[in-house]
Amino acid sequence: MNATLGRETDPQLEAMYQEVILDHYRHPHGRGLREPFDTEVHHVNPVCGDEITLRLSLRTADEGAGEQEVNLSFEAQGCSISQAAASVMFEQVEGVPLTRALAVGEQFRELMDSATREVNVDEETLGDGIAFAGVARYPARVKCALLPWMALRDAAARVVGPEVVEGDRE
């Protein structure tokens, strides 16, 4: 597929529609709701109608001695940015410790603020999420990119308690 047009296309537009994003949009990862789960949340962007249903269960590794790991499944509908964000998020957080997943989410939120203020983003933590840097230049699309991350945060708060999720922030 060809995501470039050349003719008069603003480099900002192509910066937003990174090949990584378009790939995840066309070939999303992790789709389909699965059981069992500890909680299910449904988030919508009321401006555009994009929606995500997300199920989260936390599994404790090492027979109960290790950290709680994220086990995720979701169904989502919407634009390329929200769909790709959900797919990338799944890749990044599935099977990783919850604290790590929440930290990636925090980095992603930080990245989405980068058009309006100086941000401190740890690219290593962010991983493929860095592909969404161009989205921050389009305020109307930031909510699309954040939709799955907000759903994950909400689900985590329901399972482990809001104070744990909040406590993970600075």
Place this chain on the structure above:
Amino acid sequence: MSTSASATGGPTVSSPASSTGFDLDRVRADFPILRRTVRGGKRLVYLDSAATSQKPVEVLDAERAFYEVSNAAVHRGAHQLAEEATEAYEQARRRIAGFVGAAAGDLIFTKNATEALNLAAYSFTNATAKSAVGADLPDGAERFVLKPGDEIVVTEMEHHANLVPWQEVCVKTGARLRWLGITDDGRLDLSRLGEIVNERTKVLAVVHQSNLLGTINPLKPLAERAREVGALFVVDACQSVPHVPVDVADTGADLIAWSGHKMLGPMGIGCLWGRAEVLAAMPPFITGGSMIKVVRMESSTYADPPQRFEAGVPMAAQAVGLAAAVEYLERLGMDVVAAHERELTGYLLNRMRELSGVAIIGPETTVDRGGTVSFVIDGVHAHDVGQVLDDRGVAVRVGHHCAWPTCERFGVRATARASLAVYNGRDDVDALIDAIGDTQRFFGTR
């Protein structure tokens, strides 16, 4: 045609001569914003007038002149500025009322059309609550008192502003909400009108022109059925008053709401027209200063319409600005405006029908439809469509357009919507069509 002294300057834009003998370049020169560029120097192709229209310089000047010369709180004080401000506000009311063939005393100014529709809806909620405790109500207010078993009828193509307030009325009063559906070709389904609007119906609230489909609904049979069963007939005319001649008497409506900012006027002002005897029977909505007759610590009595419904210092500058917009439209002639937009709508529909992978949501001909055209592109979400269009300088709205149930009716999550106004020309439509092609290439669907 504009005779404004300000109709000079600005870039010359190509605008093929219209068959209506309408001078598009001249009109465009009256809208300062059309001179700016967007997204790296591209001409602004503004196709989002159904969300809000742009404003001619006369409107901006009128608001500014009010603040520079006559600014004072309306209907208060006896100094010269207060007199002038009050006269400017009431003169604006006369002009705006005249635009739709109404008497000035039957026109209420609100914050926007949403508030106007809420005013109508709260007449029912408030009358019902007051009736339940035996409080005083205006003569004739019985028709606003609801009880379980009563019904309110809307349509499946309402903007949320003419749906959610009625849902709220039902929740608070026990009345039941019903609705008229939409046919597959985007028309109001009137086949069950006689059954759905019946002797239990207290309100029939209908959009005149759909903000998503562009469909213009036939008010006559609806008004007749409402009258037969004694229901109040409420019309949301936000998308029709700015584009076609509307005479309140011809509509058969009891109440009509529309907004100022969609008809070249300022933001912050909407209108509710009502038949005099209907307004007189309505209890107040927002209460406080300047809507009262007598205030005592124990209780108060209320002014006659329209003051009864205009609590607080009103938006005088916006009223003056809206009157200037009305004068601008009258100078062009609403028949000329309507003919220009109709011709352009036909051109847009024709060009869009030629595209493969693009579907129009709504009527595909100009018969009983306005220049608001929703569409979807195969394989590309509406948000992404809007993004590439925006990159080409083409401003459209994307999403559910505050008409979520209408989207669901057609099985779409979101649409892109191009909406025309008096300052649009074929070059705008051509830019849209080109940008749709670019979108399809960008996402590899063509």
